[in-house]
Amino acid sequence: MAEVEIPCYFLCPISLELMRDPVTLPTGITYERDSIERWIFSGKHNTCPVTKQSLPECELTPNHTLRRLIQAWCALNSSNGIERFPTPKPPIDKAQIAKFIDDAKLPHLQLASLRKLKEAASESERSKRCVEATPGVLDFLASIVKKNCSTPGEEGMLIRHGVESTTACDEALSILCLLQISEQRLLDFAVNNEDLIESLTSVLRQSNYQSRAYATLLLKSMLGVIAPAKLAGVREELFQEIVDVLHDRISPQADKAALQVLAGLGRWGRNRIKAAKAGAVPVLIELLLDEPEKRVCELVLVVLDWVCGCAEGRSELVGHAAGIAIVSKKILRISELASERGVRILNSVAKFSATPAVLQEMQQIGVVSKLCLVLQMDCGMKTKEKAKEILRLHSRVFQKSPCLSPRFLISYPSS
Numbered sequence: 001m002a003e004v005e006i007p008c009y010f011l012c013p014i015s016l017e018l019m020r021d022p023v024t025l026p027t028g029i030t031y032e033r034d035s036i037e038r039w040i041f042s043g044k045h046n047t048c049p050v051t052k053q054s055l056p057e058c059e060l061t062p063n064h065t066l067r068r069l070i071q072a073w074c075a076l077n078s079s080n081g082i083e084r085f086p087t088p089k090p091p092i093d094k095a096q097i098a099k100f101i102d103d104a105k106l107p108h109l110q111l112a113s114l115r116k117l118k119e120a121a122s123e124s125e126r127s128k129r130c131v132e133a134t135p136g137v138l139d140f141l142a143s144i145v146k147k148n149c150s151t152p153g154e155e156g157m158l159i160r161h162g163v164e165s166t167t168a169c170d171e172a173l174s175i176l177c178l179l180q181i182s183e184q185r186l187l188d189f190a191v192n193n194e195d196l197i198e199s200l201t202s203v204l205r206q207s208n209y210q211s212r213a214y215a216t217l218l219l220k221s222m223l224g225v226i227a228p229a230k231l232a233g234v235r236e237e238l239f240q241e242i243v244d245v246l247h248d249r250i251s252p253q254a255d256k257a258a259l260q261v262l263a264g265l266g267r268w269g270r271n272r273i274k275a276a277k278a279g280a281v282p283v284l285i286e287l288l289l290d291e292p293e294k295r296v297c298e299l300v301l302v303v304l305d306w307v308c309g310c311a312e313g314r315s316e317l318v319g320h321a322a323g324i325a326i327v328s329k330k331i332l333r334i335s336e337l338a339s340e341r342g343v344r345i346l347n348s349v350a351k352f353s354a355t356p357a358v359l360q361e362m363q364q365i366g367v368v369s370k371l372c373l374v375l376q377m378d379c380g381m382k383t384k385e386k387a388k389e390i391l392r393l394h395s396r397v398f399q400k401s402p403c404l405s406p407r408f409l410i411s412y413p414s415s
Helices: 033-042 064-076 094-104 110-121 125-133 137-150 153-160 168-179 183-192 196-206 209-223 228-232 236-248 252-266 271-277 280-289 294-307 311-319 323-330 336-352 356-364 367-376 381-393 406-410
Strands: 022-024 030-032
Touching: 022 033, 022 064, 030 033, 033 125, 094 110, 094 125, 094 137, 110 125, 110 137, 110 168, 125 137, 125 168, 137 168, 137 183, 137 196, 168 209, 183 209, 196 209, 196 236, 209 236, 209 252, 236 252, 236 271, 236 280, 252 271, 252 294, 271 280, 271 294, 271 311, 280 294, 280 311, 280 323, 294 311, 294 323, 294 336, 311 323, 311 336, 323 336, 323 356, 323 367, 336 356, 336 367, 336 381, 356 367, 367 381
Parallel strands: none
Antiparallel strands: 022 030
């Protein structure tokens, strides 16, 4: 095929490869469907690659004439090893999606119709956006989740006991996560379904691992667009269920989502107290002890920092045999963000929970030496100031410690 000269108008302007499913934009330029859809949907561009003209909500028009010409050219050059490709399957449209939703409203067709919708959405990024943009789809999927949780009945019992793994609720949740709803539509979705958080809390409590993971991912997305006043009023049950997701280690993706949920909620109202009462601190410490990847470690320290902003959180940290030690260990080992949050956590403990036993532990496990090292390293100014504050605050105890080597004693900040 490399020896055959391909007509230039058979090539996609983006990839310069032979087009198989040519489509034309409103700008008049023809592209290979897969290439232009990646440009628009995955690349999130809203301009024509060639003309740079804006493409507001454009439709891709199949160029049937050019496709037939290319197929005919392939047939004429079959002796040169070029295969004639089949006519591509037309992409799903809003009418087909609406038909799936209408069928899904019938109890005996619901599960099968949802599976068809999921399959359609999985075809491409363009299909996801088409499903998302079809009126009523998102709210209908949310209604299935809410109905399942408000009247669990036999179906809910099957989920709790792990007998049934693919219920309508499971499929609806998986589709909502698969779509990765755009921020603009997610805002409307959250406003229209404010009570969905309660339903997702129930899913976390009663469902199988897969649906718990989907519920956590959806929660993470929704919390980014919900008003702070609503976030401050989240019930304690949600914190317990999110902590349980972390405890059960459902999946790496669910772990990150659960940590992001806690981080997003922690700054509002009394949520840090709710998290502490839900047992977040020991679970977070266990995560750090398992040496997770960099991003997970950063998220754990961010959440620990928020939770240690209350007395309940600090009490759990200093009461854990490995609490202070593992936080100190992560400083200067992971990233600048991890070091900053680790020092902030130790600062909270040193200012508000510094009993003689705690100060002795900080000396014995090398926290004081680590803080002196922070002052010598290329850390952020805020991190260094927090470290200095701890050392100055307890200088009478720390400077007399035999655990502090002379080289660190030289760098100890003056009172």
